[in-house]
Amino acid sequence: MTLIALANPSRFHALAARVLPWLAGATFVAFVVAGVAASYAPDDYQQGATVKIMFIHVPAAWLGIFAWVLMSAAALGTLVWRHPLADVAAKAAAPIGAAFTLMCLLTGSLWGRPMWGTYWVWDARLTSVLILFLMYLGVIALWRTIEDPARAARAAAVLTLVGFINIPIIKFSVDWWNTLHQGASVLRLGGSTIHVSMLIPLIAMLVAFTFLFITLHLAAMRNEILRRRLRTMMMLQADAAA
Amino acid sequence: MNLGPYADFIVGAYAAALAIVAALIAWIVLERRYLLRLIEEVERRGITRRSERRGEEKP
Numbered sequence: 075m076t077l078i079a080l081a082n083p084s085r086f087h088a089l090a091a092r093v094l095p096w097l098a099g100a101t102f103v104a105f106v107v108a109g110v111a112a113s114y115a116p117d118d119y120q121q122g123a124t125v126k127i128m129f130i131h132v133p134a135a136w137l138g139i140f141a142w143v144l145m146s147a148a149a150l151g152t153l154v155w156r157h158p159l160a161d162v163a164a165k166a167a168a169p170i171g172a173a174f175t176l177m178c179l180l181t182g183s184l185w186g187r188p189m190w191g192t193y194w195v196w197d198a199r200l201t202s203v204l205i206l207f208l209m210y211l212g213v214i215a216l217w218r219t220i221e222d223p224a225r226a227a228r229a230a231a232v233l234t235l236v237g238f239i240n241i242p243i244i245k246f247s248v249d250w251w252n253t254l255h256q257g258a259s260v261l262r263l264g265g266s267t268i269h270v271s272m273l274i275p276l277i278a279m280l281v282a283f284t285f286l287f288i289t290l291h292l293a294a295m296r297n298e299i300l301r302r303r304l305r306t307m308m309m310l311q312a313d314a315a316a
Numbered sequence: 317m318n319l320g321p322y323a324d325f326i327v328g329a330y331a332a333a334l335a336i337v338a339a340l341i342a343w344i345v346l347e348r349r350y351l352l353r354l355i356e357e358v359e360r361r362g363i364t365r366r367s368e369r370r371g372e373e374k375p
Binding site for chain 1: 318319322326332333336337339340341343344348355363
């Protein structure tokens with residue numbers, strides 16, 4: 075099957091039905107492996123056991139950002155090729171991205187209270203992630219406000235691409251401004267600064283969370299295709315009644 | 317596993333993450349059931365998509 079054939083929503087729906095059980099199984103196995111690795115990770119010499127919060131905070135942050143990047147790529151598909159599957163991918167990713175960004179903010183706050191002495195500080199990293207969360211809510215609201223899916227997709231695509239400017243700001247905020255949030259410690263020039271005993275469970279969690287995101291996104295895309303199918307049928311019903 | 321003096325914060329963070337993931341899964345599963353039920357209802361009234369009707373007309 076070619077990629078172009080897969081871009082047909084009905085074919086994609088059928089393929090997703092076949093792939094989803096395998097993805098869900100892989101996600102479960104990945105979380106079991108990551109959970110065992112995280113439980114055996116030693117405490118940090120400064121943070122103590124609170125370092126375990128990093129095993130969910132970092133993957134949540136990664137997926138909050140990744141979902142917006144994915145939505146931005148889909149937005150290009152919407153605006154340049156006007157492809158319905160790009161609209162479906164963008165719409166399905168928004169609530170999932172918002173959920174992981176919320177998870178990032180909550181777990182970060184619960185780590186910050188014992189380590190920094192405060193749940194929240196208006197530093198550049200925290201504020202830019204909060205803005206990302208608010209932008210997710212804005213995109214979701216926009217999708218719900220405009221009834222015609224094609225028009226909603228174009229409006230949401232423009233907002234998504236404008237909002238993409240926040241992504242490098244989040245990434246480099248810790249370099250550009252003096253922040254309470256620590257600098258990059260996983261992806262950085264010169265290699266990771268995290269000890270291998272904590273890096274392995276962190277990477278395992280990153281993989282598990284990414285599998286979870288892909289599974290949830292595919293399932294949400296399948297729902298969105300069903301919603302569009304239902305809308306078409308309702309319109310046909312209205313036409314028949316008229 | 318000894319979580320030390322900040323156990324409440326660690327357990328709270330994991331509980332929050334679990335609640336969010338559970339809510340996402342519940343939203344997707346329940347929405348799918350709801351949509352499938354609505355589609356079934358509409359199909360029972362004899363409404364099908366044009367593409368499906370074309371499929372039926374094929375010999």
